[in-house]
Amino acid sequence: MSNQDDKKKRTLSITKVIDAPVQLVWDAWTNPDHVIKWWAPPGMKIDVIEHDFRVGGKWKYSMPMPDGNLFVSEGTYLEIESQKKIVTTADFKPMTEGVELHVLFEANGAQTNFTFSVVHKTEDYAKAQEKMGFYNGWGSAFKRMEAVIKSNSK
Amino acid sequence: MSTVVRRDVFQAIADPNRRKIIELLSRKPLTLNAIAEEFRISRPAVSQQIKHLTECGIVQVEQVGRQRYCVIKPQSLVPAFLWLEQYQKQWESRIDSFEKYVIQLKSKK
Numbered sequence: 001m002s003n004q005d006d007k008k009k010r011t012l013s014i015t016k017v018i019d020a021p022v023q024l025v026w027d028a029w030t031n032p033d034h035v036i037k038w039w040a041p042p043g044m045k046i047d048v049i050e051h052d053f054r055v056g057g058k059w060k061y062s063m064p065m066p067d068g069n070l071f072v073s074e075g076t077y078l079e080i081e082s083q084k085k086i087v088t089t090a091d092f093k094p095m096t097e098g099v100e101l102h103v104l105f106e107a108n109g110a111q112t113n114f115t116f117s118v119v120h121k122t123e124d125y126a127k128a129q130e131k132m133g134f135y136n137g138w139g140s141a142f143k144r145m146e147a148v149i150k151s152n153s154k
Numbered sequence: 155m156s157t158v159v160r161r162d163v164f165q166a167i168a169d170p171n172r173r174k175i176i177e178l179l180s181r182k183p184l185t186l187n188a189i190a191e192e193f194r195i196s197r198p199a200v201s202q203q204i205k206h207l208t209e210c211g212i213v214q215v216e217q218v219g220r221q222r223y224c225v226i227k228p229q230s231l232v233p234a235f236l237w238l239e240q241y242q243k244q245w246e247s248r249i250d251s252f253e254k255y256v257i258q259l260k261s262k263k
Binding site for chain 2: 012014016018019020021024025027028029034037038039041042114116118
């Protein structure tokens with residue numbers, strides 16, 4: 001298996017064409033006043049503890065959980081290319097540690113081609129994906145089971 | 155099911171031979187001999203892998219007449235499946251929120 005294939009397997013990627021100019025998209029992603037507005041899941045709040053937006057600088061967000069604990073996300077910026085690219089390490093303790101976030105911005109007229117990737121260092125994600133391969137064969141049976149589990153856990 | 159789950163599902167599916175066994179069994183229940191025939195590894199080695207899979211509840215051995223069949227228990231794999239799905243959804247919804255926010259921002263200008 002080549003390195004490139006391996007990396008692809010460890011990566012979760014989301015691509016969008018955002019209907020706004022790149023300047024605006026970049027600001028919304030990098031300005032902490034904006035970040036607090038969209039980073040947290042609906043109904044949750046985050047505090048920006050640190051936001052040192054330069055290569056080698058650290059960021060740290062904390063999110064109070066309903067059970068009183070704090071969910072801390074943090075990382076160190078590895079690459080910054082204004083209005084083009086951000087690469088940062090990221091830890092989402094305790095669930096996902098040691099990943100890299102790659103965020104790419106590309107001006108597309110009045111719109112922005114936006115690509116967000118989470119590159120996983122560990123093989124957990126790849127393992128889970130491979131496993132999905134044989135779930136496909138079971139298809140609808142599995143979907144039904146999933147629905148049952150979700151409704152039971154409510 | 156009375157089996158105590160001591161082994162981790164992710165650990166179970168980390169091994170290519172065990173994944174192959176799960177794949178085979180997801181089509182139909184098979185005897186140990188039938189599984190061993192599909193492999194280059196020895197029968198005792200296959201038996202060892204089956205033991206691992208039964209210990210984490212993925213496979214159950216059922217007696218049918220004189221034969222012992224290995225049967226898959228798909229619900230044991232649910233935690234791993236849900237983990238992946240929720241994880242992916244969490245990022246997708248964050249990026250969706252980001253997009254919505256950007257569009258709002260644009261309309262304010």
